[in-house]
Amino acid sequence: MIRGMKKFLGFLSIALLAPSLIKPAYAQETVHAMPPQTSNMKLGFELLTDTNGKNIGPYMKELSSGLKKHWLALGTEAENQPLVKQEETVIDLTIAPDGHLSAMRLTNSTQNAALDKAAWNTAKEMTYLPPPAGMKDSNLKLRVHFVVN
Numbered sequence: 001m002i003r004g005m006k007k008f009l010g011f012l013s014i015a016l017l018a019p020s021l022i023k024p025a026y027a028q029e030t031v032h033a034m035p036p037q038t039s040n041m042k043l044g045f046e047l048l049t050d051t052n053g054k055n056i057g058p059y060m061k062e063l064s065s066g067l068k069k070h071w072l073a074l075g076t077e078a079e080n081q082p083l084v085k086q087e088e089t090v091i092d093l094t095i096a097p098d099g100h101l102s103a104m105r106l107t108n109s110t111q112n113a114a115l116d117k118a119a120w121n122t123a124k125e126m127t128y129l130p131p132p133a134g135m136k137d138s139n140l141k142l143r144v145h146f147v148v149n
Contacts, residue, residue, distance in 0.1 A: 043068055044145035048092070050136040059132050063142075070122040071146060086149035087112055089119035095140040099130040102139065119146035 043064060047056075090108035095101060104123060109116050123144060131140035 040149055041072060042145075042147040042149075043071060044147065046143035046145075048141035048143055049139065052134060052136040054132055054134045056132050056135070056140075059129065062129065066126055066128075067122060067144065070126050071119070074118040074122050074125075086147060087115050088148075089116045089146040091119060091123050091144050091146070093123055093142045093144060095128045095131055095142070097130055097133075097138040099128045101126070101128060107143065115146070115148060119144075122146065 045060065045064065047060075087110040088108060089106070089110050092103075092105045092107050093101060094103035101124065104120070106116065106120065131138075
């Protein structure tokens with residue numbers, strides 16, 4: 001009787017699990033077949049440098065525009081992966097007075113390698129302008145939030 005019950009439970013578990021094993025593969029195909037929706041890709045910024053009262057709004061607007069352009073180009077493929085929830089990669093950047101990227105640090109990973117890599121490459125491949133003069137620190141330090149939902 002116990003042996004028969006074990007067989008029945010084994011069969012029942014396979015019968016119940018089989019549909020759930022098939023659905024994720026189908027859902028994954030469906031997501032990949034959809035056209036990219038770049039409206040789901042966003043950027044956020046935190047200024048980590050004391051600007052000493054200097055208006056850096058125009059600089060940040062230009063920086064934001066350039067990063068968004070790169071992010072949309074690199075992140076579109078990564079965005080096509082199935083997402084369970086909103087994903088956010090956060091990278092701290094230091095832009096030197098001459099405009100070169102002097103430091104980068106990943107401060108939050110999505111645990112989605114494709115999204116993290118797209119965000120990292122966006123920041124790394126960007127051409128930066130020199131930060132405005134007159135800030136307390138000559139380096140501009142930013143925290144950039146690369147968000148896909």
